Amino acid sequence: MAKVKLTPELLKEIYYYMALSRALDDRMWILNRQGRAPVVYSANGHEATQVGAAMALNRGEDWIVPYYRDLAMVIAYGETPREVMLHLLGRADDPNSGGRQMPAHWGLKRRHIMTTGSVVATQDVHAAGLALASKVLKDGRVSLASFGEGSTSQGEFHEALNFASVHKLPVIFLNENNGYAISVPARKQMAIMDVAARAQGYGIPGVIVDGNDPIKVYEVTQEAAERARRGEGPTLIEAKTYRFVPHSSDDDDRAYRSREEVAEWKKRDPVITFEKRLIDEKVMTQDELKAMQQRIKDEVNDATDFAEKAPLPDPSTLGRYVYAE
Amino acid sequence: MAVMSYLEAIRETLRQELRRDSRIIIYGEDVGVRGGVFRVTEGLQKEFGEDRVIDSPLAEAAIVGTAIGAAINGLRPIPEIQFADFIFPAINQIVEEAARIRYRSNGEFGVPLVIRAPFGGGVHGALYHSQSVEAFFAHVPGLKVVIPGTPYDAKGLLASAVEDEDPVLYFEHKAAYRSLKGEVPEERYLIPIGKADLKRSGKDVSIITYGLMVSYALKAAETLEKEGISVEILDLRSIRPLDVEMILDTARKTGKVLVVHEDNLTGGVGGEISALIAEHALFDLDAPIRRLAGPDVPAMPYSPPLEHAFMITSDKITEAARDLAKF
Amino acid sequence: MAQRELLSGLPVDWQKLKTMYYYMVLSRKLDERMWILNRQGKASFVISCQGQEGAQVGVALAMDPSVDWITPYYRDLAVVLVFGMTPREVMLGFLAKRDDPSSGGRQMPAHYGHRAKHIMTGSSPVTTQVAHAAGLALTMKLRGLPGIAASFLGEGSTSQGEFHESLNFAAVHKLPLIVVVENNGYAISVPQIHQMAVVNVADKASGYGIPGVVVQGSDPLAVYEATMAARERALRGEGPTLIEAKTYRYTPHSSDDDDKTYRSRGELMREKADDPIVVFRNWLMTQKQWDDQQENTLLKKVREVVDDATDYAEQAPYPDPSTLMDHVYYSPRA
Numbered sequence: 001m002a003k004v005k006l007t008p009e010l011l012k013e014i015y016y017y018m019a020l021s022r023a024l025d026d027r028m029w030i031l032n033r034q035g036r037a038p039v040v041y042s043a044n045g046h047e048a049t050q051v052g053a054a055m056a057l058n059r060g061e062d063w064i065v066p067y068y069r070d071l072a073m074v075i076a077y078g079e080t081p082r083e084v085m086l087h088l089l090g091r092a093d094d095p096n097s098g099g100r101q102m103p104a105h106w107g108l109k110r111r112h113i114m115t116t117g118s119v120v121a122t123q124d125v126h127a128a129g130l131a132l133a134s135k136v137l138k139d140g141r142v143s144l145a146s147f148g149e150g151s152t153s154q155g156e157f158h159e160a161l162n163f164a165s166v167h168k169l170p171v172i173f174l175n176e177n178n179g180y181a182i183s184v185p186a187r188k189q190m191a192i193m194d195v196a197a198r199a200q201g202y203g204i205p206g207v208i209v210d211g212n213d214p215i216k217v218y219e220v221t222q223e224a225a226e227r228a229r230r231g232e233g234p235t236l237i238e239a240k241t242y243r244f245v246p247h248s249s250d251d252d253d254r255a256y257r258s259r260e261e262v263a264e265w266k267k268r269d270p271v272i273t274f275e276k277r278l279i280d281e282k283v284m285t286q287d288e289l290k291a292m293q294q295r296i297k298d299e300v301n302d303a304t305d306f307a308e309k310a311p312l313p314d315p316s317t318l319g320r321y322v323y324a325e
Numbered sequence: 326m327a328v329m330s331y332l333e334a335i336r337e338t339l340r341q342e343l344r345r346d347s348r349i350i351i352y353g354e355d356v357g358v359r360g361g362v363f364r365v366t367e368g369l370q371k372e373f374g375e376d377r378v379i380d381s382p383l384a385e386a387a388i389v390g391t392a393i394g395a396a397i398n399g400l401r402p403i404p405e406i407q408f409a410d411f412i413f414p415a416i417n418q419i420v421e422e423a424a425r426i427r428y429r430s431n432g433e434f435g436v437p438l439v440i441r442a443p444f445g446g447g448v449h450g451a452l453y454h455s456q457s458v459e460a461f462f463a464h465v466p467g468l469k470v471v472i473p474g475t476p477y478d479a480k481g482l483l484a485s486a487v488e489d490e491d492p493v494l495y496f497e498h499k500a501a502y503r504s505l506k507g508e509v510p511e512e513r514y515l516i517p518i519g520k521a522d523l524k525r526s527g528k529d530v531s532i533i534t535y536g537l538m539v540s541y542a543l544k545a546a547e548t549l550e551k552e553g554i555s556v557e558i559l560d561l562r563s564i565r566p567l568d569v570e571m572i573l574d575t576a577r578k579t580g581k582v583l584v585v586h587e588d589n590l591t592g593g594v595g596g597e598i599s600a601l602i603a604e605h606a607l608f609d610l611d612a613p614i615r616r617l618a619g620p621d622v623p624a625m626p627y628s629p630p631l632e633h634a635f636m637i638t639s640d641k642i643t644e645a646a647r648d649l650a651k652f
Numbered sequence: 653m654a655q656r657e658l659l660s661g662l663p664v665d666w667q668k669l670k671t672m673y674y675y676m677v678l679s680r681k682l683d684e685r686m687w688i689l690n691r692q693g694k695a696s697f698v699i700s701c702q703g704q705e706g707a708q709v710g711v712a713l714a715m716d717p718s719v720d721w722i723t724p725y726y727r728d729l730a731v732v733l734v735f736g737m738t739p740r741e742v743m744l745g746f747l748a749k750r751d752d753p754s755s756g757g758r759q760m761p762a763h764y765g766h767r768a769k770h771i772m773t774g775s776s777p778v779t780t781q782v783a784h785a786a787g788l789a790l791t792m793k794l795r796g797l798p799g800i801a802a803s804f805l806g807e808g809s810t811s812q813g814e815f816h817e818s819l820n821f822a823a824v825h826k827l828p829l830i831v832v833v834e835n836n837g838y839a840i841s842v843p844q845i846h847q848m849a850v851v852n853v854a855d856k857a858s859g860y861g862i863p864g865v866v867v868q869g870s871d872p873l874a875v876y877e878a879t880m881a882a883r884e885r886a887l888r889g890e891g892p893t894l895i896e897a898k899t900y901r902y903t904p905h906s907s908d909d910d911d912k913t914y915r916s917r918g919e920l921m922r923e924k925a926d927d928p929i930v931v932f933r934n935w936l937m938t939q940k941q942w943d944d945q946q947e948n949t950l951l952k953k954v955r956e957v958v959d960d961a962t963d964y965a966e967q968a969p970y971p972d973p974s975t976l977m978d979h980v981y982y983s984p985r986a
């Protein structure tokens with residue numbers, strides 16, 4: 001960590017978003033188990049990857065095209081806890097979709113978070129397209145698409161990387177490799193150890209990074225962004241990480257992975273280990289930490305209350321926005 | 326006013342649009358140096374450069390998917406699918422993404438995109454270079470589907486498609502490219518999407534159709550006129566949205582409706598039109614609605630006798646309309 | 653190839669090499685005849701194998717048509733001939749006659765298919781056949797059948813998602829599959845540099861954890877050897893191999909194309925200097941395995957075969973229009 005020139009403010013901010021994401025995530029599961037939120041998709045375990053990557057971009061200016069796991073990424077990108085909760089609870093003022101999409105289908109134009117659907121890997125191609133426009137318009141923006149390792153089996157992953165590499169587009173492909181696509185382990189998904197190995201087929205750098213270390217992810221993302229801005233084309237980043245919870249609130253992961261495996265990974269819980277590093281390296285005092293955690297708790301409570309009180313969409317709006325209005 | 330082929334009308338409109346709006350880019354397979362396999366984009370790369378007329382890799386999902394991203398980041402892409410038959414690798418991007426992005430984001434994001442694709446048969450193109458694919462897309466709210474039947478309409482509809490804030494599929498009949506000619510004004514004009522056009526007035530039978538079939542129907546109407554049968558022809562121009570009002574008007578006027586399309590019969594546009602008329606104008610009819618459409622085989626065969634057996638011709642239209650007039 | 657010694661480690665079977673040469677010449681001559689028929693207005697469409705015969709014959713002769721299956725693409729005339737499709741059958745398909753075994757005249761020419769000869773029916777949308785071949789190979793693996801499947805495509809077609817999905821699937825399941833990319837440098841007008849950011853298609857293999865092999869398509873022996881090795885690997889249960897044969901096409905993309913708009917005549921002439929047929933013939937001659945007399949005999953024989961196939965197909969009947977609606981769904985075969 002020492003070799004990167006990161007200000008204490010930035011380190012604290014990284015921690016803040018990671019911890020905020022975890023707290024929001026935990027709350028969502030509670031709401032789900034209480035029957036107040038129909039479904040939850042978690043970032044739980046991926047926070048370091050997501051926040052590390054987001055902070056390395058020009059937030060709100062560069063485009064991100066996230067996937068359903070990217071709660072930590074989108075809040076680091078400027079989506080507020082209230083907005084997240086409005087989305088979870090399908091409220092009228094959900095800025096992601098006005099309550100139309102399932103939770104975790106992000107999209108926030110104000111912050112240049114591209115709208116996303118459920119069909120995996122479509123976003124890879126969109127990121128290449130956003131970057132194509134940036135290249136033509138010379139707007140200096142970089143685009144980042146994120147996706148799971150299972151989704152790299154999709155043809156659109158291949159088409160996106162190929163297109164982007166041929167046209168040297170300013171785009172970053174961030175793979176959050178958590179070893180599973182729902183129940184399917186990576187070894188049944190691909191015959192290689194590292195997703196990054198696929199980069200070679202496109203003549204672009206493929207970088208492997210410890211996805212539980214936000215600083216390392218920050219570094220490689222920054223490098224990829226610089227490369228993109230220099231006009232040298234895309235980078236494929238593979239962040240090795242783990243999800244600590246089932247695929248979604250509808251899944252039971254005991255069917256396909258052992259409790260021991262989960263426990264082993266939890267020893268490297270990115271939120272806990274980063275917290276410890278900040279204390280150990282005296283970036284933060286215990287008191288500061290406590291204060292921040294309190295603030296997070298308040299924010300989560302506020303967001304929950306706010307969203308629960310917020311109105312549901314009016315059924316008369318069902319037919320709106322099929323076309324431009 | 327210049328007389329142009331259908332193909333030239335499209336090319337000149339693309340040129341005019343590229344000149345008018347620097348956000349427009351064209352891309353697809355072979356559209357650059359080669360000017361497209363049908364020459365529709367000939368000369369455009371030379372005039373507008375490789376950044377705006379782009380030869381893309383051979384990957385339709387990437388073509389449409391990147392066009393979606395590019396549209397959202399401020400360009401107005403006009404991707405070309407080399408043959409409509411090859412649009413299916415991109416159907417995920419068109420139906421799951423482009424069509425629902427506005428709806429799913431509650432109006433926040435929109436995809437101004439025109440996907441051009443040559444379609445249609447009778448050109449010895451066999452099963453994979455002959456298909457009519459409009460019904461697949463006409464089924465999808467969020468998409469618009471237009472099919473011009475004359476060079477004049479080709480220009481006005483393309484300009485409207487480019488201005489539209491939503492994804493528009495613009496299908497061009499391959500057999501129309503060089504066979505259809507007509508006057509096309511130099512200046513830019515718009516033909517509203519969703520507006521049909523009465524190509525001929527008549528009182529005995531209405532033929533409702535679109536695309537290449539319009540010219541076939543016009544020929545049939547001339548033949549029938551000599552027999553004393555007066556035929557009205559409604560050119561839909563837009564398949565989605567349909568011009569319901571004009572469809573009902575012509576049905577009420579003549580009381581006899583023949584719907585013609587080259588696309589397969591079952592689940593085709595003709596079914597929707599028939600249903601609309603049945604729902605809203607049934608008691609104005611003097612005969613059951615008749616559909617003349619491509620047979621229900623998966624696609625058009627190659628061998629001349631089989632291709633001929635598949636194709637709708639003006640003779641077949643004449644016969645069907647004559648039969649209906651006698652009812 | 654002039655420099656190459658004998659086949660490494662393989663006993664030289666001169667008869668097999670002459671068979672190789674025969675099929676190269678036969679496919680070239682059939683192909684040339686197709687263009688003549690096209691120019692005479694007797695056939696509306698041609699798409700060619702010319703220039704790629706070395707690669708095609710090299711692969712096909714290393715396979716065993718009695719147990720292996722292929723999913724060829726439209727350029728693979730030489731492949732299907734080796735697999736047992738007869739010149740008459742080829743011409744029936746070319747002229748869209750009723751007895752065309754590929755499709756009964758329904759498909760465009762060069763959309764090969766022949767159940768008895770283990771040639772899977774193919775379509776026009778590129779690259780779908782690679783997934784089919786992986787499926788054929790899956791069956792072979794699951795049923796313990798002795799063969800392998802091979803799929804053929806152009807380098808442009810590797811940009812399709814299905815290329816990636818199929819190779820990934822085959823690699824994960826270690827399927828007995830060979831994917832042969834006939835890299836002729838162009839996808840219609842689009843040169844390779846606009847198609848991919850790598851020099852070798854074979855570089856893509858590492859993304860699937862499988863071997864990627866580059867061979868000169870003008871050297872059928874090299875292609876043959878690479879295919880033999882890949883086939884043995886597949887039969888040992890070690891999974892697929894990606895073979896890239898560097899080739900060039902001597903004709904326009906098809907009879908509807910005009911290649912002068914995107915490649916120079918100089919380039920074409922340079923590439924033709926490496927004509928697989930000429931190079932191979934010269935090599936056979938330097939090996940004292942071939943002479944002018946044999947050449948003349950062969951050309952005469954090929955000419956007869958091509959003439960016969962043409963006459964036969966020209967006289968053959970077209971499909972009956974009443975069969976238009978047949979075979980949309982299953983019907984018991986007569």
Ligand SMILES: Cc1ncc(C[n+]2csc(CCOP(=O)(O)OP(=O)(O)O)c2C)c(N)n1
Pocket residue numbers: 069118119120147148149150151152176178180181182247
């Ligand atoms: C095209 C498509 N097929 C199937 C699904 C159902 N599905 C949703 S998530 C998922 C697994 C994705 O795994 P991975 O890409 O590794 O991401 P992770 O959830 O592990 O982060 C599947 C199969 C889908 N959403 N889209």
Ligand SMILES: Cc1ncc(C[n+]2csc(CCOP(=O)(O)OP(=O)(O)O)c2C)c(N)n1
Pocket residue numbers: 354383385407408411414727776777778805806807808809810834836838839840905
């Ligand atoms: C999905 C799809 N898109 C477009 C086409 C039109 N098309 C036919 S062949 C071809 C080029 C193929 O190039 P390559 O794969 O390199 O094979 P080659 O013809 O050079 O042997 C194209 C674009 C098609 N057949 N299928």
Ligand SMILES: [Mg+2]
Pocket residue numbers: 148149150176177178179180181182
């Ligand atoms: Mg995963």
Ligand SMILES: [Mg+2]
Pocket residue numbers: 806807808834835836837838839840
């Ligand atoms: Mg090629």
